[in-house]
Amino acid sequence: MKKKDPDVITEEEKKESEQNKEGNKFVKAGKIFLLIILMSLQAMVAYAIVKNNYADIREKIMSMTDKGGYYFQIEDVIVNPSSSDGQRYLIASIAFEFNNKGGLTQAESLKIEILDKVNSHLNKKTVEDLGDLSQRDELKSELRNEINNLFGQKMVRNLFFTKYVIQ
Numbered sequence: 293m294k295k296k297d298p299d300v301i302t303e304e305e306k307k308e309s310e311q312n313k314e315g316n317k318f319v320k321a322g323k324i325f326l327l328i329i330l331m332s333l334q335a336m337v338a339y340a341i342v343k344n345n346y347a348d349i350r351e352k353i354m355s356m357t358d359k360g361g362y363y364f365q366i367e368d369v370i371v372n373p374s375s376s377d378g379q380r381y382l383i384a385s386i387a388f389e390f391n392n393k394g395g396l397t398q399a400e401s402l403k404i405e406i407l408d409k410v411n412s413h414l415n416k417k418t419v420e421d422l423g424d425l426s427q428r429d430e431l432k433s434e435l436r437n438e439i440n441n442l443f444g445q446k447m448v449r450n451l452f453f454t455k456y457v458i459q
Contacts, residue, residue: 385455
């Protein structure tokens, strides 16, 4: 039996070494290709999420960053709640907060329509609905959505009841 000299490399070993190097190149290229595909998919998913929820995301960011805005006040809205037979009433004053002066200007020009939307919405509520403090935030959200629908875009950032009396 012949002992193999460690310094001598056979043709077969050379071929095997070259194949391993070539295989390693393909594995590295495959990993890079896979990484690029995953990053592209992640970017497309993020784009789709932001595209579908941009208005909500922008509204949330704006409400966190901007303090104070432009306010439009409606004083002493008087309505008879649903099923009260005229025996009960609500007096409310409402302030709408806008992100910009354009919203305030538009609200002033649509004051009559805003009053109508507020009256119609509050008239549909029962005395129990209007008197329940736990539903007050939901009522604010509903009114804000009604007014934003009137504008055709999300312009009302916040809504405040500056007066709210049920008799």
